Amino acid sequence: MTDGVDRGPNADDRHRDDRDQAANQPLDVLIVGAGLSGIDAAYRLRERNPDLDYRIVERRSRIGGTWDLFRYPGVRSDSDIFTLSFPWNPWRGQRTVARGDEIREYLERTAEEFGIAERITFDVDVTGADFDSATDLWTVDALVDGEPTTFVTRFLYMCTGYYRYEAGYRPEFPGEKDFRGTFVHPQFWPEDLDYEGKDVVVIGSGATAVTLIPSMAPRAGSVTMLQRSPTYMFPLPWEDPMTKLLQRALPAQVSHTVIRWRNAVSTMLMFLFCRAFPKLSRRLLRRIAIAMLPKGFDVDTHFKPRYEPWDQRLCVIPDGDFYTAIKDGDADVATDTIARITETGVELDSGRHLPADIIVTATGLDLVSFGGASLSVDGETVEPGEKYAYRGYMLDDVPNLAWSVGYTNASWTLRVDLTSQAVAELIEYMRRGGHTRAVPSLRGARPEAHALLELDAGYVKRAGSRLPKAGDRAPWQVRHNLLLDAWDARRYDVTEEMSFS
Ligand SMILES: Cc1cc2nc3c(=O)[nH]c(=O)nc-3n(C[C@H](O)[C@H](O)[C@H](O)COP(=O)(O)OP(=O)(O)OC[C@H]3O[C@@H](n4cnc5c(N)ncnc54)[C@H](O)[C@@H]3O)c2cc1C
Secondary structure: OOOOOOOOOOHHHHHHHHHHHHHOOOEEEEEEOOOHHHHHHHHHHHHHOOOOOEEEEOOOOOOOOHHHHOOOOOOEOOOOHHHHOOOOOOOOOOEOOOEHHHHHHHHHHHHHHOOOHHHEEOOEEEEEEEEEOOOOEEEEEEEEOOEEEEEEEEEEEEOOOOEOOOOOOOOOOOOHHHOOOEEEOHHHOOOOOOOOOOEEEEEOOOHHHHHHHHHHOOOOOEEEEEEOOOOOEEEEOOEOHHHHHHHHHOOHHHHHHHHHHHHHHHHHHHHHHHHHOHHHHHHHHHHHHHHHOOOOOOHHHHOOOOOOEOOEOOEEEEOOHHHHHHHOOOEEEEEOOEEEEOOOEEEEOOOOEEEOOEEEEOOOOOEOOHHHOEEEEOOEEEOHHHOEEEOOOEEOOOOOEEEOOOOOOOOHHHHHHHHHHHHHHHHHHHHHHOOOOEEEOOOOOOOOOEEOOOOOOHHHHHHHHHOOEEOOOOOOOOOOOHHHHHHHHHOOOOOOOEEEO
């Protein structure tokens, strides 16, 4: 994978080192993935284990993961940036949400500042890993510049995100071969796509569609969001005077901590409020929509979802930009189903025809565990979908392995950071006690299974049996609740339902 990015002068040396590593000493920890989770993992592991010998391997040619891959117009965070950034490296911007390139640069800068960048090897695609119970070591298979290589590590930490990079979810539409225009999936936005004056139809109504549309609207001829069913939208101010005040009054790290906690707790409270009072929250969100959309706009057809607020992720619209684009006549919305794609656009079941030069299929992600790498223990394949997750990040009967997955109802980092602190503590405990193996086990029990990611969203449902499951009791439960998880972290017992040898 090149991405046209220079890997830097040391890349070849590092690849040579990787091959040497395979022949020499095992690593203490191999982190797979140099996105937000991988950088946080490196920091937390070293914070607790300063002499830890770790390395990060990354399939892409740059740091950033999601924030490097997605480059569609207007790409930005859809949760507030103070909780999405690391608690240990202050976000210095003032706006509530941040652009994708700002987040990527922050991740790169952080990795440089904290000595993490020098431990990353790029262009390494991890394809599989096998744990050997005789030696308590993982042998990790990878392709480095297309050549097979192995790494040997005591502990394997998969910070690989939660979706497939090679392809997004893309249903086939009847008649799509007839279309004379251009199809674009937001995961692979062509750098040179010219949409000036063109008619654009965006299929989908998730965070991506809602971000794209106000960004494209001023230049495009027309932009229409085509949705099967509506999504809840929540306006958040781009700038918040209290944030600015705190940043001015307090040292950077202190203000970051205060703003972070304030934002995390208020998002959590809002989530709990929506869950506790669905009718009232529905009414409030509808009122906001009515107030921000043009008079007489059919809010109940286009902005009244069938589900309750927060059954699916609430879409943040900074300063209500999406509603403003509709109010200004720059964007439109159609709530309907596709009959077929024609040569010149999209024919809907209602008989309406949406003209299109460009169709953007904002149809979602294809979820995958462990970055698609296959795992085995003593040669026996681990089927992720058959496994229960221990505290949401280790797997039943799979030793010395962790997977970093964030929250879906709050910023990803809030959970990822708790996970990395817990993994760091586990590794410290193992090293102190001379243990070479830590394995959580249900000892054959099969508790009632729950989804690992709790949202009712299409992309979560589609992944169904491919992802590990959560159980119905601690430490196999996943609660999606920052406050409870943060409380638990204070009383964390590394030995709970975990055996060491
Ligand atoms: C468009 C978009 C917007 C989002 N916005 C938000 C938001 O505003 N707030 C929020 O909380 N969450 C958001 N998310 C969720 C988002 O993915 C997380 O916030 C976060 O960036 C994930 O970080 P990560 O490091 O866990 O995973 P990723 O960013 O996916 O990084 C994983 C890394 O692992 C590498 N990798 C994967 N498999 C392998 C392999 N087999 N071998 C080697 N390397 C591998 C990848 O190349 C990648 O660099 C968004 C997701 C998307 C898709």
